[in-house]
Amino acid sequence: MVHLKDSNERLHGLEFVFIELEKFKAQNIAQKKLEVLWLRFMTEINERTEMIDPELLEQPEIQKAITYVMEASLSKEEKQLYEKNRDRISSEKTLLSAALAEGWAKGKEEGREEGKNKERREIAKRLKKSGMSPAEIAGNTGLSNEEIEKM
DSSP states (O other): OOOSSSSOOOOOOOOOOOOOOOOOOSSSSSHHHHHHHHHHHHOSSTTTTTOHHHHTTSSSHHHHHHHHHHHHHHHHHHHHHHHHHHHHHHHHHHHHHHHHHHHHHHHHHHHHHHHHHHHHHHHHHHHHHHTOHHHHHHHHHHOOHHHHHOO
């Protein structure tokens, strides 16, 4: 036990994590189950926990609390490494999202262009059936004479 000489004295390296549970009486089975899960969290999870029951991880609030407990149990060096990796992952997610958005936009534009080309060919086929000359069809659709001849 550590005794402080002065109430303003600080204990370096000591960190508290407070988790306040909502003050409520369980009104239904779902709330009772949540209450039991929180009690399990309070009694089962600590800095030495290696395996966590998936049932606890199903609750987003409990999952967040578990993350806080695990972060609090890290050494200073481990925290720095954790934060560095978290920042790296965040950057990678941002880059991936941007790349996917760019690819989606490019694919959308390619799809539009493909649709326009298909429509031009359909129009050219109809015009050819109606007896229009390949040169006139090319002028109206933007297709080449070779493309029109192959139809």
